[in-house]
Amino acid sequence: MKKVGIVDTTFARVDIGRYATERLKECGTGFTITRRTVPGIKDLPVAVRKLFQEGMDLCLVLGMPGKAEYDKVCAHEASTGLILAGVLESKPVVECFVFEGEADDGKELEFLARRRAEEHAENAYALLFRPNDLARRAGTGLRQGFRDAGAVRATH
Numbered sequence: 844m845k846k847v848g849i850v851d852t853t854f855a856r857v858d859i860g861r862y863a864t865e866r867l868k869e870c871g872t873g874f875t876i877t878r879r880t881v882p883g884i885k886d887l888p889v890a891v892r893k894l895f896q897e898g899m900d901l902c903l904v905l906g907m908p909g910k911a912e913y914d915k916v917c918a919h920e921a922s923t924g925l926i927l928a929g930v931l932e933s934k935p936v937v938e939c940f941v942f943e944g945e946a947d948d949g950k951e952l953e954f955l956a957r958r959r960a961e962e963h964a965e966n967a968y969a970l971l972f973r974p975n976d977l978a979r980r981a982g983t984g985l986r987q988g989f990r991d992a993g994a995v996r997a998t999h
Contacts, residue, residue: 844873845900845971847877847902847967848877848899848901848902848903849867850879850881850903850904850905851878851906852883853883854884856952857952859905859960860880862961862964863903863961864876864878866960866961866965867968871968871972873972874900879893884907884917884940885924887904887925888925891925891928891929892928892931892932895932899934901971902929902935903963905939905940907941908940909942914943922940935970937970938963939960939987941955941956941960945988955988958988962987982994
């Protein structure tokens with residue numbers, strides 16, 4: 844039985860951890876979920892490391908940085924910490940950040956956050972149980988939350 848950690852924040856304006864958990868459960872079976880919620884985005888790396896020490900096989904991490912430049916810096920710092928946690932444990936960390944500035948209003952932000960969390964949950968499941976599915980989608984320009992960009996088609 845695989846173990847999946849889901850970590851989110853109270854700072855987020857949308858309960859993206861709930862959306863990720865629901866979608867992950869819809870993907871299949873063969874895993875348990877442990878969810879942790881921390882105050883802010885810079886608290887995510889320590890929570891992930893602790894979950895790995897508790898035996899998680901993968902962590903799905905969700906955060907919602909604000910619009911200010913400071914928030915972008917904090918997101919970068921958190922992302923660096925998440926990368927380090929994954930490298931130290933040799934386990935995947937699937938990072939799902941939704942920046943408030945990506946949407947014009949609350950309705951669009953809710954839609955984007957939900958969709959991105961669901962698509963990252965599907966990727967997390969694929970990493971654990973169907974890695975060949977990811978290989979088949981290599982180079983296809985998939986985007987989480989927004990419309991896919993599509994593959995580049997060179998013309999000669």
